[in-house]
Amino acid sequence: MGNAQATPARKLTDAEARLAEIFAMQQSAGAPQLAKLRTAAFDAFSKTGLPNRRDEAWKYTDLRALLRDVKPLAEPPEDSAKQGARSAAVLEGVASRRLVFVGGYFVPELSDLADLEAGLSVMSLSEALAKGDAAAMTQIGNVGEVDDPAFALNTAFMGEGVVIRVGAGICVDRPIQLVFVAGAQPATYFLRSLVIVEKGARATLIESFEGETAQEYHVNAATEVVLEEGASLERLKISREGAAAMHVSTFVASLAADAQLSDFGFNLGGAVLRNQFFININGQGAHAGLRGANILKGKEHADATLFLDHAAERSESKALFKSVLDDSSQAVFQGKILVRPGAQKTDARMMARTLLLSEGAQANCKPELEIFADDVQCAHGSTVGALDENLIFYLMARGIPQAEAQSLLTEAFVGEVIDAVADRSVREALTGLVSERLRTR
Amino acid sequence: MTALLEIRDLKAEIAGKQILNGYDLTVKAGEVHAIMGPNGSGKSTLSYVLSGRPGYKITEGQALLAGADLSQMSVDERAAAGLFLAFQYPLEVPGVATMTFLRAALNAQRKKRGEEEMSSPDLIKRVKELAKILDMDMEMLRRPVNVGFSGGEKKRAETLQMMLLEPKLCILDETDSGLDIDALKVVSNGVNQLRSKDRGIVVITHYQRLLDYITPDVVHVQSAGRIVRTGGKELALELEETGYARYQSEAA
Numbered sequence: 001m002g003n004a005q006a007t008p009a010r011k012l013t014d015a016e017a018r019l020a021e022i023f024a025m026q027q028s029a030g031a032p033q034l035a036k037l038r039t040a041a042f043d044a045f046s047k048t049g050l051p052n053r054r055d056e057a058w059k060y061t062d063l064r065a066l067l068r069d070v071k072p073l074a075e076p077p078e079d080s081a082k083q084g085a086r087s088a089a090v091l092e093g094v095a096s097r098r099l100v101f102v103g104g105y106f107v108p109e110l111s112d113l114a115d116l117e118a119g120l121s122v123m124s125l126s127e128a129l130a131k132g133d134a135a136a137m138t139q140i141g142n143v144g145e146v147d148d149p150a151f152a153l154n155t156a157f158m159g160e161g162v163v164i165r166v167g168a169g170i171c172v173d174r175p176i177q178l179v180f181v182a183g184a185q186p187a188t189y190f191l192r193s194l195v196i197v198e199k200g201a202r203a204t205l206i207e208s209f210e211g212e213t214a215q216e217y218h219v220n221a222a223t224e225v226v227l228e229e230g231a232s233l234e235r236l237k238i239s240r241e242g243a244a245a246m247h248v249s250t251f252v253a254s255l256a257a258d259a260q261l262s263d264f265g266f267n268l269g270g271a272v273l274r275n276q277f278f279i280n281i282n283g284q285g286a287h288a289g290l291r292g293a294n295i296l297k298g299k300e301h302a303d304a305t306l307f308l309d310h311a312a313e314r315s316e317s318k319a320l321f322k323s324v325l326d327d328s329s330q331a332v333f334q335g336k337i338l339v340r341p342g343a344q345k346t347d348a349r350m351m352a353r354t355l356l357l358s359e360g361a362q363a364n365c366k367p368e369l370e371i372f373a374d375d376v377q378c379a380h381g382s383t384v385g386a387l388d389e390n391l392i393f394y395l396m397a398r399g400i401p402q403a404e405a406q407s408l409l410t411e412a413f414v415g416e417v418i419d420a421v422a423d424r425s426v427r428e429a430l431t432g433l434v435s436e437r438l439r440t441r
Numbered sequence: 442m443t444a445l446l447e448i449r450d451l452k453a454e455i456a457g458k459q460i461l462n463g464y465d466l467t468v469k470a471g472e473v474h475a476i477m478g479p480n481g482s483g484k485s486t487l488s489y490v491l492s493g494r495p496g497y498k499i500t501e502g503q504a505l506l507a508g509a510d511l512s513q514m515s516v517d518e519r520a521a522a523g524l525f526l527a528f529q530y531p532l533e534v535p536g537v538a539t540m541t542f543l544r545a546a547l548n549a550q551r552k553k554r555g556e557e558e559m560s561s562p563d564l565i566k567r568v569k570e571l572a573k574i575l576d577m578d579m580e581m582l583r584r585p586v587n588v589g590f591s592g593g594e595k596k597r598a599e600t601l602q603m604m605l606l607e608p609k610l611c612i613l614d615e616t617d618s619g620l621d622i623d624a625l626k627v628v629s630n631g632v633n634q635l636r637s638k639d640r641g642i643v644v645i646t647h648y649q650r651l652l653d654y655i656t657p658d659v660v661h662v663q664s665a666g667r668i669v670r671t672g673g674k675e676l677a678l679e680l681e682e683t684g685y686a687r688y689q690s691e692a693a
Contacts, residue, residue, distance in 0.1 A: 412536025
């Protein structure tokens with residue numbers, strides 16, 4: 001991307017020109033420090049523009065081609081949209097602490113900030129930025145080195161989200177759920193959150209995104225997570241976006257020694273869903289587990305692109321992504337593992353498995369290993385196949401109708417990545433989402 | 442009285458190759474039939490044709506279950522109508538819990554027959570009773586279907602399914618293969634408990650050994666895709682002495 005400057009100036013796409021316009025209009029707002037951060041980010045974005053298929057990391061999701069127009073930045077939601085958000089359905093049965101965002105704006109009256117656990121602090125991003133919150137100002141955009149245009153755009157335009165801090169040694173049992181509900185008007189939402197889990201602390205973060213079929217909107221979401229020594233975070237991200245929605249998300253994490261990250265991403269709807277992960281394993285003995293599931297139909301497209309950077313000894317990463325593809329849907333899995341010099345005894349494994357339910361569906365898998373240490377274990381693999389006809393026959397021979405046999409086997413296929421979710425009520429809710437999605441084929 | 446299973450001049454093929462060549466067999470309620478024959482004589486093919494495995498095609502003749510034409514039913518409809526095939530090699534179904542599988546199977550059959558579904562507590566109670574008879578650890582049944590089971594454990598699980606589903610017609614395809622003598626006794630005991638005046642059982646086997654435990658009323662010898670001889674239980678003993686060679690040459 002760095003050589004873009006050397007080439008003759010390219011004509012901006014309509015979307016890029018519109019982004020520049022919008023950026024110029026919003027620039028004056030906020031503290032000087034924040035304005036500097038935004039400007040630097042937009043400059044970085046402008047050097048490359050929207051990523052396209054010639055950028056290796058965006059090979060299968062050509063954002064330049066896909067983003068034909070830029071929806072306006074969201075206006076504060078009307079009361080009717082807020083009322084509608086009360087029925088936000090994803091994981092509604094889970095006793096999480098819900099922080100609700102409608103159309104890109106935090107809605108305190110729908111959120112539960114009462115009786116925060118001792119040592120837990122939760123603040124909206126806008127509040128943190130307005131206050132010039134020290135942690136927010138020093139950490140945002142600095143959790144890892146991320147050279148990516150979509151993430152740069154997020155930093156340039158970030159509107160709302162949360163800043164969460166879990167104090168050293170504190171264990172927060174109740175999951176914290178960020179509920180993002182699309183608004184009624186066509187809009188772009190730039191959502192940004194920062195989560196700091198201090199030494200030895202533990203928490204569960206859920207991010208759920210949902211919208212209606214008729215709504216036209218774009219989501220650019222980014223979450224940065226700092227896991228200090230021995231800290232532990234389980235993160236779940238569920239995207240059940242509207243059929244016309246485009247959703248681009250960036251997850252950046254830094255893991256200190258013995259930190260544990262368990263991440264599960266679940267894609268259940270949306271025209272284009274891009275989830276990119278930048279995992280910086282900086283401390284010895286740290287562990288990152290990344291799991292994902294796509295259940296796609298129609299022309300839906302989901303892209304998971306991972307960058308796992310092992311910079312410390314004895315660290316582990318395990319990635320397992322599963323896709324169930326119907327109609328002419330498409331799943332992309334790109335995983336890059338970098339083992340830096342000295343990161344001995346690294347154990348890194350990556351696997352992508354795809355179940356094709358239709359001949360028109362497509363899976364693209366691209367692993368990449370860059371290893372600069374000589375005593376490591378790295379493995380990657382991928383499988384693509386259909387449901388086992390022999391198993392369908394076995395189930396049917398016991399009286400189970402074909403459609404139900406297929407659903408059972410498909411649920412079993414996806415189940416492997418859900419079984420590892422720690423909280424039982426969350427696990428059951430996720431299983432419910434799988435069944436519901438498969439039965440509306 | 443209508444026969445439970447009536448096969449008339451049945452011809453069937455797989456991938457264009459004819460395997461069953463004019464098969465005739467009648468099993469009445471209350472009877473246990475043994476079908477014996479050399480490898481490659483089409484014993485498993487018969488069981489797959491009857492249960493409706495994809496790829497097995499009936500080209501001529503008929504197979505009727507309690508008077509209903511099996512070829513007009515889907516695989517699951519045949520099961521709901523009372524046909525049960527105990528597989529020679531039961532399949533492992535990773536990720537599907539055994540109880541989920543049993544509940545789905547039993548209640549799908551009941552629903553199709555217009556019967557009331559069995560509640561989960563009743564199902565668990567019944568499965569526990571059956572596990573005891575078959576000397577199975579309930580812990581095994583908490584695992585996904587057949588996953589990590591030994592050959593013998595799979596056959597017990599298969600028998601448990603059969604006892605739970607209470608089919609009209611049981612077809613046991615080489616249930617004795619891969620079983621040690623203790624497991625053979627346990628499984629045979631389970632099958633014998635299913636013997637009743639309303640039910641037919643067809644035991645497909647290569648060896649006489651299983652018939653020491655499940656005594657047949659009728660024994661058939663199958664060769665080259667049809668039945669070439671029928672007799673009483675003494676026929677099995679005779680086969681044990683003489684082998685299948687003479688039937689193979691006869692059929693050829």
